[in-house]
Amino acid sequence: MGLLSAMREDTIAQNLRRIRNEKGISLSRAADQTGVSKAMLGQIERQESSPTIATLWKISQGFGMPLSFLLQEVTCTESCGAVRFPGSISVRIVFPYDAMLGVETFEITLSPGQFHQSEAHVAGLVEDIFVLSGGMELHVDETERQLSQGQAVRFAADQPHAYRGLDEGAVFLNTHYYGRGAF
Amino acid sequence: MGLLSAMREDTIAQNLRRIRNEKGISLSRAADQTGVSKAMLGQIERQESSPTIATLWKISQGFGMPLSFLLQEVTCTESCGAVRFPGSISVRIVFPYDAMLGVETFEITLSPGQFHQSEAHVAGLVEDIFVLSGGMELHVDETERQLSQGQAVRFAADQPHAYRGLDEGAVFLNTHYYGRGAF
DNA sequence: TAGCTTTGTGCGTTATAACGCACAAGGGGC
């Protein structure tokens, strides 16, 4: 399962530059906000230095955000909480995307025989299904399994997968974990 | 909500020492496994040095675990996934505790009028409720709210809270997030 | 265009991370 987003060498550099750009501030303004020198911030962004954890903490505090936002490889930026359900599938939002938890939950309704194909979501996304009523099929990993009321399954959703409502249709909870877990 | 577990100055030291003790290895063995010198590991454990992120990464890789296990303040060690439901309350495990996600899910059944008091769970624990059938009351934050089928609520569960089944009883999903989100 | 301000980079200096090694203390075996 692809949840463990390994930190690659440029993760911190990319994150810092992206966050600074999102804030629309220069290195100087960032230095003012964080108490870390402009020269050091530039070094970090250019990967010319391996900062201490204390320096990274200063940056995250100065920007008013969690430290993990600097450290964790971001597999979704605008696409966090952006799973869409194209077509006529019926979707109710149970819990909207929560940036701190990195989780969102929907209630989905499939009519009898209705088939819904989902393309691979962003890397690392894990998905839970809990069947509220009726029955359905889940197609993933080249396997096909049937789920009835009360049954639950968790799978890696950064691969294509599909649902099909059985004869009585199905209503299920669909939770997405966006890789905000351990890394 | 208490999910943001701020990193305190001794978090890394405590985590490193705890993990090493859990493995039952000396500083020398740890140095062999991680490629970080014995002297440096000792300095980190005694908080005499602020390690670079590269060094911490080496340690986490050497121990074969996520970097976040070193950085994140652990609000539960043996108590992760350890929420218990004392009394006659009926509980089914839907998803057991997952250390990478830091999440577990139960299906709980309350008979009509049944009252269940829960003491504060570990610091930072967040809880979701989704009512599958029937109706219930939730008592938390000195407020009391009624939830009927299909309704959901999220709240900080590191404080005392209580459930009561209404006249038709209640069945609900109960998800615990153990603070493995952003930090 | 000229002048001023902003921006990011490079450089030299200082403080400290990270290391290898030595050693005192503790533990285990004979």
Place this chain on the structure above:
DNA sequence: GCCCCTTGTGCGTTATAACGCACAAAGCTA
């Protein structure tokens, strides 16, 4: 008790993190 090994700490050395400052280039305004 003696000897050997293990363990954690301290120390001196080297490499590098982090800084302040200077400066070239870019951007903006009159």
